[in-house]
Amino acid sequence: DAGVTQSPTHLIKTRGQHVTLRCSPISGHKSVSWYQQVLGQGPQFIFQYYEKEERGRGNFPDRFSARQFPNYSSELNVNALLLGDSALYLCASSPRTAPGGYTFGSGTRLTVV
């Protein structure tokens, strides 16, 4: 079985640009969550989606948005990129909204210059 897949693996963007990150959960998993991990820190929660509805939102500005598609894959969008948005963006998959533990994808390394 394929694990959680994320694309792209690496990305370089310029300040002010927009970026879209993609995630496909493990087959059968209906919940997708997004986390941001800045170098040297633990991951921080951005969003959770379950059955295509937003079920949780972390303390991130409105520049961050996400959606989940009927096949349970998800996109994270970030507008008006700032240097501080440079981070590893992790997608996590679980079978339901109350996880016994998330499985993370390999992440997308975003660098904003």
Add this chain to the structure above:
Amino acid sequence: QKEVEQNSGPLSVPEGAIASLNCTYSDRVSQSFFWYRQYSGKSPELIMSIYSNGDKEDGRFTAQLNKASQYVSLLIRDSQPSDSATYLCAVINNAGNMLTFGGGTRLMVKP
């Protein structure tokens, strides 16, 4: 006060020793706790979960939970150089939809 706190380390132990990693959390009603291992440049990997007070063992790993003291720990017996990584403690919220991570403890196991 951070919600989940860990000593950033690095914690250095010799090969074959016991590594002890500690974590405290601030929300008294927290019920579920997780330990993730993260190798440099990789994503976090779930290694242990614990929900009840006491010890839970899985191979060389033992998680310990003390809800009264709001304290979670991870013991790694017979530490190997391949255990060298950052260990992240995480707590789930009551809604079950958000993990809060500590900053991680970097473990170095020296041959």
